Structures are given as C-alpha cells and as structure tokens.
Amino acid sequence: MEFKRVVGTRRSIRWFKPWRPVDRSKIQTILEAANRASRSMNADYPRALVVYRDDLPDEVREALRNPTTSVDLDLAPVFIFWYFDLNYPSGTQDRLKELVAQNALPAAHGWSDAYVEEFLWPQVLAPIAKDPNALVFMGATETGIAICNALNAAVDEGLGTCLHAFTAPDKVKAIFGVPDTWIPVWLQLVGYPMEEPEAGGQRPRQPLGALFFEGNCNTPWEDDPATTSRLRSEGLIQEPGPLPWREKEVQMIARMFGLPEGSARQEDIPAHAAPGTPASLTRWLSALGANDPARAGEAEALTGTLESFIAFAGAEGPDELVERCVRTTKQGDLALSAKGRREIDQQIDAWAAERGLRGRDAIVAGNRIREFLIHNGVFMQGRVAFP
Numbered sequence: 001m002e003f004k005r006v007v008g009t010r011r012s013i014r015w016f017k018p019w020r021p022v023d024r025s026k027i028q029t030i031l032e033a034a035n036r037a038s039r040s041m042n043a044d045y046p047r048a049l050v051v052y053r054d055d056l057p058d059e060v061r062e063a064l065r066n067p068t069t070s071v072d073l074d075l076a077p078v079f080i081f082w083y084f085d086l087n088y089p090s091g092t093q094d095r096l097k098e099l100v101a102q103n104a105l106p107a108a109h110g111w112s113d114a115y116v117e118e119f120l121w122p123q124v125l126a127p128i129a130k131d132p133n134a135l136v137f138m139g140a141t142e143t144g145i146a147i148c149n150a151l152n153a154a155v156d157e158g159l160g161t162c163l164h165a166f167t168a169p170d171k172v173k174a175i176f177g178v179p180d181t182w183i184p185v186w187l188q189l190v191g192y193p194m195e196e197p198e199a200g201g202q203r204p205r206q207p208l209g210a211l212f213f214e215g216n217c218n219t220p221w222e223d224d225p226a227t228t229s230r231l232r233s234e235g236l237i238q239e240p241g242p243l244p245w246r247e248k249e250v251q252m253i254a255r256m257f258g259l260p261e262g263s264a265r266q267e268d269i270p271a272h273a274a275p276g277t278p279a280s281l282t283r284w285l286s287a288l289g290a291n292d293p294a295r296a297g298e299a300e301a302l303t304g305t306l307e308s309f310i311a312f313a314g315a316e317g318p319d320e321l322v323e324r325c326v327r328t329t330k331q332g333d334l335a336l337s338a339k340g341r342r343e344i345d346q347q348i349d350a351w352a353a354e355r356g357l358r359g360r361d362a363i364v365a366g367n368r369i370r371e372f373l374i375h376n377g378v379f380m381q382g383r384v385a386f387p
C-alpha cells in the first residue's frame, strides 16, 4: 500500500477474526518496521515480547482485562507486549561511532570519534543516563516512535491492530521471563480485522489549524485546499465516521459473539417511556430499538428475561439493579461500585446456570442482562460466546 493510504487507513481495530492466525512473516515485518524507527543516541530502546493468544495462560488474559480492554483479548490472535530497556544508554558511544564511521555523522557537521568519547558522552549523555526522569521520558517516547512504525506496518500487511493499556506487567513478567530492566509501555493486539478496514470511517480529528501553527503560535496553520484534495485522492484523508452502515456492522459482529448490543449514544434514545415504565428499562429497550413496532414481541421477551433476573437477584425492579452498581463517594458524588458490579456479574452467571443454560446460551443470556446495565451507564464487560 502507498504510505499515505497506510496512514489514512490505520484505525484502532477492536474486532478481529479469532479463527485466523497471522502468518509469522507478517509479525516479523512489524518488528522490522519498529526496529527501523529513528532513535536518539542511536540507542536500542524498544523491546517486544510476541505471544500468541492460544499460548497465553488464562490467568494472564484475565489479568490483562481492564476497563478499556476486554473482548479484544479474546479475539486477537497475536499479542505484542512493548517495553523499553532501561539499560538503553549502555553502549551509546560505540553506536554513535558507528554512525561516524558510516559518515552519517560527518566531520563536516563537527563529528569525530574523539568528540563522542571525550565530550559528548561524559558531558551530555552520561548525565542523562543518570537522570531517572530523563531515562523514562526518553524510553517511553522512543518506544512510542517505534510502535508507530509497528502499527503502520501491520496495516500495510493487511492486518488490524490497536494499542492497549498494559495493566498486568507483573503477571506477564513472571510467566514469560521478562528481565527486570524492561519497563512496560503498551500492549499491541494484532489480527485480521473482522470489521471492514474502514472500521466505520476515519476517526475524528481537529483541523490542522486548531493544533499546528506557522511562523508564530498566534498564526494557525492554513490548509491549501488543493493539497487537501490531493491527500483525499491519495487516501491520507478518508471519509469520516460514522459511515451509514457502521451501526449494523457492529450489531452483526456483536450478535455473532453473543455480546451486548445497542447504540451506545445516549442522544439516540428517544424519550417515549410508557407511563410507569422504569426509566432504566426504557433506556435499555430504546437503545436496542426494541420499541420499534416492526419488532413487536422483542420488548416483551427482553422484559421477561430481565424480570427473571430481577427475581433471582431479589431486587425490587430494574432501577434497583442499576442502583446496586452505584455508590456515593465521600465527596457526595455518584460513582460506579466495583463491588456492586462484581456481585451482579457473579449473580448473572449464577442466574444463567439456575435456568439450566450452558455454554454459549448461558453467556448470551448473561450478556443480555449486562447489556441492560451498560445502557444505564454501568460499565460491564460482556463475555465472548464463540458460535
């Protein structure tokens, strides 16, 4: 793919084909691209640990779940754990002298072996190597630059990819023998996208003039319309999301995996509660479009499922389920209750088991209840039900 189209096509992909492994040569390409990134001091900052999903112990996968990363971990076949090695300054003089020997750092610009050994290292670089803030700042920045190449290389290889918070470094370290000097940065998930490569359209960005300036910081960058139009034709600028079919695309994929469905956008929800209907129930059904007369019967079926869970949980009604997941902070603010959510989550599994549901059926039914909570602002993570 042309460079501009790669950059323009890259999206954070959160739906992967779980059944399709990634050819090892594509992973090598990703690593090679990362290794080719520019780097200050010519130092080797990044480290990557490639692990295949099916070799990942369940305890690691569970520990990696966090509020921003969950279903992705069940679907993506390749995990690249990115780190930087705190020892990166070691050997800097030799690596700079290699650049001097190649005339990449030429005498014409003032470079020499003696300058590297006698002045640059002792006076400039060695102090940086002793400054913990500088070490972390540079390590993280430089690894980010390498990861950026890795993301774009994945897209160029026809893969989907997304970076994720790397929240269980201790578990990963213990199981995979990660050295003590490696500092975790991000987790990159890689696989074949389940969604279209457009993934619903290019994600929102501010115009250049809001971010970039020319000459001085009071003069916003002004786009040249002819250039903008060329960049559109070359694929750097693409149709912004959401494309008209995006909602259906996500709905169909979610249904394939038995995951919670419905529009996550609150403003999509019309206020049409029948008198006496609990607000939480209305929100859920509206988010699913289940009040649409063309889908008569669906609302009744969903309400019946929820009522069964309400009875199992010993709640007064739907609103109480939501209330159980919420707490008031010391400052008097409303917050989600980790304990309340965990309890409801466990009750959901117990309820499905009591109804005699097993395997996919149990997960799908449980995810309906989670879906109800999600549409009422309670952050829940559905489980993937493989067909």
Ligand SMILES: Cc1cc2nc3c(=O)[nH]c(=O)nc-3n(C[C@H](O)[C@H](O)[C@H](O)COP(=O)(O)O)c2cc1C
Residues within 6 Å of the ligand: 010, 011, 012, 013, 014, 068, 069, 162, 163, 164, 165, 186, 203
């Ligand atoms: C360093 C970094 C960390 C990220 N962490 C997460 C994450 O933990 N979970 C997630 O779903 N997306 C994560 N993302 C993806 C961003 O949310 C995403 O880049 C943003 O929504 C813009 O979308 P785009 O990447 O498709 O342009 C991360 C992105 C970056 C660059």
